[in-house]
Amino acid sequence: MRKYVLLAALLIVSGFMLLSAVDMHPFGSPEKEDMDKYFIDNAQEEVSANNVVTSIVFDYRGFDTLGEATVLFTAVVGVSLIFRRLIK
Amino acid sequence: MMSKIVRTITNILYSSILIFGFYIIMHGHLTPGGGFQGGAVVASGIALVLIAYGYDTVRNWFKKSNLSFLESIGALAFIGIAFLGIGTTFFYNFLANSGGLFGDPTVIGINPGNLDTSGVLPLMNWAVGLKVLAGLGSVVLLMAYGIRKGDEE
Amino acid sequence: MIDNLPFIACAILVILGLYTLTFKRNLIKIVIGLNLVESGVNLFLITLGYKSNAVAPIYTMAAKEEMVLPTPQALTLTSIVIGLATTALILSFTILIYKHYKTIDASKVRRLRE
């Protein structure tokens, strides 16, 4: 019984995923690109970096990168918590 | 500990892996790559040494406590740089185009790239690179420690 | 539909991962399934930004051409690191579970249910 419920859930989610993939804009020609166009046009002037991706990662979306660094920090703290010595 | 062939190749490769990793961190704002990628490359060097020499030898070379200290320092440096911009806004790039450290303006359009540009980006790359190499290094060491202790029992 | 083949491939990768997650009993395989889902999603993200006949979004000495969208690349970078962190933590828990239960069969690791 449990197996069939899981299978049904899996099929529904798979259907969703495939449908979204088929429905997406054609590969290689994004429909809208105004935000990205802004980055490509202005990153050199505003951030003065040649690498647009880095200027997004550390400047325009720097807060995400802080989150990402935090995630890594958290994972390391978590792993060292798991393998801590129990006797001081 | 692995065979002599593996150890010799590790000895040769390790320094070039380190240099390659630091190169990637340093040129993060000009070429593909950056702090995370470079840090991961350096950490893979640590993993290589760990595999070649075994946990018992390596733990004397890289102290876990030192690595976690380094990681905290990297994280603090990163968020500290973000806080330094708070005169304007959090994460404001206060060094870009200022003429000071990393403050040269970039030529707009096609250019070969100048290392002395992009304001706080290189500093952040270094902070993140330090953090990632210490973090991933200590994860690898800790996991090796965890598995080794399991074998003893 | 044939235009969207890369998207469909990503979706299939995600589905394979979900299948592994739901029907495999081995904890390591569950972690692998999770990683498959994650790779699928990351590939999906990066595929969204592709533009035909465009170069990487970095200014070099190359002649200026169309550039692919840079945002998905930044997002994917973030999500890869996040995935790495999760995998590290989950694998550590697997090691710990193996130490306590001496097995990584999910159907035997169920002291909580009793």
Added chain:
Amino acid sequence: MINEHLPALVIGLPLLAAFATPLVSKINDKLRNIFVIGILGITLYLVYSLLCNVLNDGIFVYVMGARSTGLTLPSGYKMPVRIILEADAMSVFMAITTAVISLIGAIYSWAFMDKETGKDKFYTLLLILTAGMFGMELTGDMFNFFVFLEITSIAACGLVGFRITRGESSEAAFKTMVLYTLGALFVLFAVGILYGEYDALNIATLASRIQYTMLDKIALGLLLTGLAMKAGAVPMHMWVPDAYAEAPAPVSLVLVVNTQAGLYGLFRVLFSLYGASLSTQTVGWILIILGVLSMFVGVTMALIQDKLKRLIAYGAVSQIGYMLLGVGVGLATLNTPALQEYGMRAMEGSIFHVINDAMYKGLLFLTAGAVIYCTGKRNLNEISGLAHDMKFTSIFFIIGAGAIAGLPPFNGFASKLIIYESVYKFNPMLSVIAILVSILTLAIFVKIFQSAFLGPKLLDVKKEPRSMVLAMLVLSIIVIAFGLFPDVVVDKIVSPAVNALINRMDYITAVLGG
């Protein structure tokens, strides 16, 4: 100057402190505890001033890294490109709940964690978890929301697996981690779909562009699944009892707010991102059905548990149901005049229930933690007559149990009454089910109280340490105060929060301009 940067400081300060905690720990244990509690206290103050700010001046927008804090749009451009923090009344409402609960958790931990090893890591993770929840609640960016969702997931799972000597702990942490990550990946997939369609990540921008196409529906389904998994609503609730039962008590306390942050994400997506553009009837009923299922399954599973914390955890599942029920009714009536009549009231009830639930459920988890701390027993069959030695804990348990069952002088009654009244006008059957579940909950908690706290004395019991009593006392005072003066709370913070959820245009214009 501080006022200008409040949202960034609320997230940044705990994070900075978290990175510094391992270094502070090297100096002295006591110093570290004071440091953590001090930082959380300052954060509470900051959140409070943010709350006052938002309630007086409307939505607070903060642009990360721009030339000035309010510069949402770059010059001559119609859409934001940077990450924007957007604090409206709903966000600060959640943030103040989070801040209060984390501070209490830290105070409680002082004595509770005293004999454990790895305390520096425990406090680091606690601070990161708090900062992550603030991030989820204050951000105005979909991808940023995902990043903070993952931060809370990883920190929470690290804390759930804190007791590494127990195999059950690792098992619970593994399970929780897999489900959290899966939910977060669903959210990421949905973010990808939305990005691919509209080339925007900012919630307000997406909301102004959304058209409810097929792809949007799929994204909504994925977001709903992922966030309901985080919130622990019924078909995805498997991790809740395991994680709550195995985590140390202060962590269970913070986990309660963490699930509510997931719930907040759900509300934000439904009301601010999609809003009136979605078929509100259908989605509203989906929420109502999820809510009723959660209430029912939670309470029936709680009936058969014999471990104290596991039982409270199933109670927690059923309380999530009340919140989903009220908000579901609000959503179902969003496009009709019935909204003014009773839909608003139902939402007020369930948003009020969010803060009440955090307080009394937290109190129950803390009393359960005190019982485990003092007796060393987790099983209800092994404990009896605790009221002889643990007078304070017994009183606090009565307060918490009364509140969760919805008895009059406590806050649970106030919010449940609003839900019953307004839902009755929508569909009498739902209201009857809600009352029935409350009665069952009361029966369960009376039974435990009778068997665990009354009766003959079986064990030698330690005394509760002072810091634990202080933490529980603060929560009990809040529970009783909210129960005695519900109108004040509803008027001051709850109904602005509901208005902020419903008035989607305000949320959009705060970023995009008029």
